Amino acid sequence: MSTVQNNPIPVTVLTGFLGAGKTTLLNHVLTANHGEKIAVIVNEFGEIGIDNQLVVGADEEIFEMNNGCICCTVRGDLIRILNDLKDVKLGRSGTRKADFDRVLIETTGLADPAPVAQTFFVDPEIADFYKLDAVVTVVDAKHAGQHLDDGHEAQEQVAFADVMLLNKTDLVSAEELQQLENRLLNMNKTAKIYRTQQSSIDVKQILGIGAFDLDKKLEIEPEFLQEDHHHHHDDHVTSLFFRETRPLDLKKVERFINVWLQDHGVDTFRYKGILNIKGSKKRVVFQGIHMLLGAFPDREWKTNEEPISEFVIIGRNLDENWFRQQFADCVAD
Ligand SMILES: Nc1nc2c(ncn2[C@@H]2O[C@H](COP(=O)(O)OP(=O)(O)OP(=O)(O)O)[C@@H](O)[C@H]2O)c(=O)[nH]1
Numbered sequence: 001m002s003t004v005q006n007n008p009i010p011v012t013v014l015t016g017f018l019g020a021g022k023t024t025l026l027n028h029v030l031t032a033n034h035g036e037k038i039a040v041i042v043n044e045f046g047e048i049g050i051d052n053q054l055v056v057g058a059d060e061e062i063f064e065m066n067n068g069c070i071c072c073t074v075r076g077d078l079i080r081i082l083n084d085l086k087d088v089k090l091g092r093s094g095t096r097k098a099d100f101d102r103v104l105i106e107t108t109g110l111a112d113p114a115p116v117a118q119t120f121f122v123d124p125e126i127a128d129f130y131k132l133d134a135v136v137t138v139v140d141a142k143h144a145g146q147h148l149d150d151g152h153e154a155q156e157q158v159a160f161a162d163v164m165l166l167n168k169t170d171l172v173s174a175e176e177l178q179q180l181e182n183r184l185l186n187m188n189k190t191a192k193i194y195r196t197q198q199s200s201i202d203v204k205q206i207l208g209i210g211a212f213d214l215d216k217k218l219e220i221e222p223e224f225l226q227e228d229h230h231h232h233h234d235d236h237v238t239s240l241f242f243r244e245t246r247p248l249d250l251k252k253v254e255r256f257i258n259v260w261l262q263d264h265g266v267d268t269f270r271y272k273g274i275l276n277i278k279g280s281k282k283r284v285v286f287q288g289i290h291m292l293l294g295a296f297p298d299r300e301w302k303t304n305e306e307p308i309s310e311f312v313i314i315g316r317n318l319d320e321n322w323f324r325q326q327f328a329d330c331v332a333d
Pocket residue numbers: 016017018019020021022023024025051108109138167168169170171196197198199
């Protein structure tokens with residue numbers, strides 16, 4: 001369970017299928033004039049790190065992880081590198097001292113982003129020092145359709161995104177682009193989608209956006225989510241949005257979540273939201289990935305805001321009726 005710390009270092013996870021434009025984006029970020037020092041962790045599948053040679057930007061420290069996929073065999077490596085970076089920043093690493101404001105992790109195109117994101121919840125030392133700012137997914141407009149048809153990883157990358165760059169727009173027609181955007185939106189309704197060429201985007205749209213920790217409340221309207229005319233029901237990944245103004249009973253919520261994680265944890269890739277718990281002056285921030293849940297009291301409700309519970313679940317084969325019924329049962333007497 002994560003705790004709130006003062007000024008944790010924000011981490012951006014950059015994901016996207018093979019060849020989608022991640023390295024192009026990374027180069028763009030590193031050469032943009034944002035005045036921030038960025039530590040970069042590059043993960044590649046295979047023994048020889050080619051990406052490291054392709055990445056420009058002399059000032060940044062590049063830490064490379066090879067010999068495996070970040071999401072499977074080498075998560076230990078990721079934790080080690082993050083801890084090393086922390087020591088370097090805190091000056092505990094002998095003569096090696098480097099300051100940085102944020103961390104960017106480029107994952108291999110074959111990576112499932114879930115375990116990478118989970119690292120920031122699971123390991124207490126990591127969770128104290130770092131905070132997952134956002135998962136940014138680059139989507140190849142030309143090939144994404146096929147990747148999404150074929151592969152679990154591509155689906156998870158879309159499902160996990162806080163921001164999606166619909167890249168290579170020069171390679172497809174306006175109709176194809178719209179179709180793909182609708183499909184992405186249907187799989188993940190909370191992500192912001194930007195259309196790009198050469199992954200070119202204002203870095204403010206992807207860095208320091210606090211998308212993961214929900215400081216910014218969910219901006220999505222349920223009416224918008226219930227829009228049905230673009231749905232493609234061939235995708236098993238969907239998102240469900242819940243909203244309730246009546247206070248919830250903590251015990252009932254805990255029971256709901258226990259059953260949920262036990263029976264549906266595998267299929268709920270990501271969920272995040274705030275809860276209005278009866279008797280609590282503070283809103284409860286609630287977020288997680290599969291079976292790993294973080295929930296903690298956040299700030300007090302403001303006098304001019306209506307306490308409300310709202311959260312989103314993104315997952316595969318979600319039994320909407322079951323979730324809605326269970327959630328309805330959480331309302332306090
Ligand atoms: N036509 C076109 N090509 C692009 C665009 N963006 C990137 N590319 C090209 O696509 C290729 C792959 O881009 P990369 O940035 O290396 O992609 P990547 O996601 O890092 O690739 P992997 O590391 O193999 O997963 C390169 O040749 C880029 O020049 C775009 O908007 N349009």
